[in-house]
Amino acid sequence: MTNKPRQYKQIHASLKQQLAEGVYAVGSLLPSENELATQFNTTRMTVRQALTELVREGYIDRRHGKGSIVRSERQALGLLSFQGFSDAVGSQHTVRTEFLTDPAVRPWPDSFFYALTDTEKSINCLTMNRIRYADNSPVMLEYTWLPNCGLDGLLTQDLLDGSLFRTLSSQYNFDIRQMDQRLRAVGATTEQAIYFACPKNTPLLFIERRYQTNQTNLHIYSQLYCFTNQYAISGGL
Amino acid sequence: MTNKPRQYKQIHASLKQQLAEGVYAVGSLLPSENELATQFNTTRMTVRQALTELVREGYIDRRHGKGSIVRSERQALGLLSFQGFSDAVGSQHTVRTEFLTDPAVRPWPDSFFYALTDTEKSINCLTMNRIRYADNSPVMLEYTWLPNCGLDGLLTQDLLDGSLFRTLSSQYNFDIRQMDQRLRAVGATTEQAIYFACPKNTPLLFIERRYQTNQTNLHIYSQLYCFTNQYAISGGL
DNA sequence: AAATAAAACTTGTCTATACAAGATAACTAA
DNA sequence: TTAGTTATCTTGTATAGACAAGTTTTATTT
Numbered sequence: 001m002t003n004k005p006r007q008y009k010q011i012h013a014s015l016k017q018q019l020a021e022g023v024y025a026v027g028s029l030l031p032s033e034n035e036l037a038t039q040f041n042t043t044r045m046t047v048r049q050a051l052t053e054l055v056r057e058g059y060i061d062r063r064h065g066k067g068s069i070v071r072s073e074r075q076a077l078g079l080l081s082f083q084g085f086s087d088a089v090g091s092q093h094t095v096r097t098e099f100l101t102d103p104a105v106r107p108w109p110d111s112f113f114y115a116l117t118d119t120e121k122s123i124n125c126l127t128m129n130r131i132r133y134a135d136n137s138p139v140m141l142e143y144t145w146l147p148n149c150g151l152d153g154l155l156t157q158d159l160l161d162g163s164l165f166r167t168l169s170s171q172y173n174f175d176i177r178q179m180d181q182r183l184r185a186v187g188a189t190t191e192q193a194i195y196f197a198c199p200k201n202t203p204l205l206f207i208e209r210r211y212q213t214n215q216t217n218l219h220i221y222s223q224l225y226c227f228t229n230q231y232a233i234s235g236g237l
Numbered sequence: 238m239t240n241k242p243r244q245y246k247q248i249h250a251s252l253k254q255q256l257a258e259g260v261y262a263v264g265s266l267l268p269s270e271n272e273l274a275t276q277f278n279t280t281r282m283t284v285r286q287a288l289t290e291l292v293r294e295g296y297i298d299r300r301h302g303k304g305s306i307v308r309s310e311r312q313a314l315g316l317l318s319f320q321g322f323s324d325a326v327g328s329q330h331t332v333r334t335e336f337l338t339d340p341a342v343r344p345w346p347d348s349f350f351y352a353l354t355d356t357e358k359s360i361n362c363l364t365m366n367r368i369r370y371a372d373n374s375p376v377m378l379e380y381t382w383l384p385n386c387g388l389d390g391l392l393t394q395d396l397l398d399g400s401l402f403r404t405l406s407s408q409y410n411f412d413i414r415q416m417d418q419r420l421r422a423v424g425a426t427t428e429q430a431i432y433f434a435c436p437k438n439t440p441l442l443f444i445e446r447r448y449q450t451n452q453t454n455l456h457i458y459s460q461l462y463c464f465t466n467q468y469a470i471s472g473g474l
Numbered sequence: 475a476a477a478t479a480a481a482a483c484t485t486g487t488c489t490a491t492a493c494a495a496g497a498t499a500a501c502t503a504a
Numbered sequence: 505t506t507a508g509t510t511a512t513c514t515t516g517t518a519t520a521g522a523c524a525a526g527t528t529t530t531a532t533t534t
Binding site for chain 1: 295300422424465
């Protein structure tokens, strides 16, 4: 019995891949929990843990007495969860990220949009200003602040798969745990209007986020400006 | 052993109430899962189910090896979950709802913002147009469409606690299961500007929702226009 | 006193089983 | 045929344990 890397995560990943490959048709039923338990040589409760994750991510529905139903692909960009951009947007869109400026280390801004912890105040922050494209249309401006706890490598290093979160996890042992966010609608500034090629004051979805990490009292902060004329932002539950 | 009404829901409700009453200080630890299991005369796994709900709702955090940490109250309106307005906004704000027009039964609009099921197409819909206030400020215009499956009573009847979802559940055995939503930023129309007492084209957060229910193929649909100048919209995970 | 190791907590994952309750198909009686 | 019942699927909830793996406290050693 090989259960060193958590088992339910493997099952979750395996099912997720099969769903992405279209093994199960949209609207059809996944094998029952008992069948899956047999397939993966484990118990029903472990399978249920994997399925619960899939529900949370919007891949399947579950109906009492019926089964697990494969949901249709998202049309919108699923950005309300805490996954990174590439994961959230998924395989239905081609994604690209460009840096507006080079990442830099500097003191935290004077008035910050979240209350910083003492630990954070005592060190500098690493800033990243990026623009995100979906299907070659600019959809998001993202400003990110990270506490610079030995992350200087990020200044020069390329991001793995272009994913900041994956790089932080595998290279710096910095894992994202949970996320708070506040949403507002704001008008595009002159500068933002240029990036999105839209008129000034075009309504933008403005999201302020604080990610909690495995390092207590160290957070990652982001401000996102989303141009939603072409792509809406989706999120389940 | 009284376990007719699901036990973990009772534990969840009990803890939620204690948190609302301030029994546990913000930042402090809840009793451990083992202690709670003893208190509620049940097993750890059942307690964990209740705690998982509390995490999903943003009331607590959990740290491996540490415990369940009481989170601070939300400053913003927590509208991204599928709870009703009163539940989502919570006890930190006084909430009020007014009907813009009387609820009415009519055919579904010609072009609807979600694809209707055949079951839904075969019956009329019940519409509700409401405006929501938080601390006496207008914060949300909500347009709701329900399939009229014997809900005529809603036309005349007052809503329990002012909550549509609670009334649907207890009076009509109509339970909300899950929710999809799409978010956009839009400019306020002339009419909306009047309701919110703001200039025309003020950016509003526009949310389109589809709630799934225990009645297969019957959904509840909502369009929300949120005025976010004073209150942001919050949501965890 | 300070660094190190052990013990005693905590939550996370997992097994194995049981029964409740919703959904559906097969069967039975009118 | 039709209506109702039963059997058998499914997921939902709950029990009772076990060990892994973080975190903190205590004890031990240097």
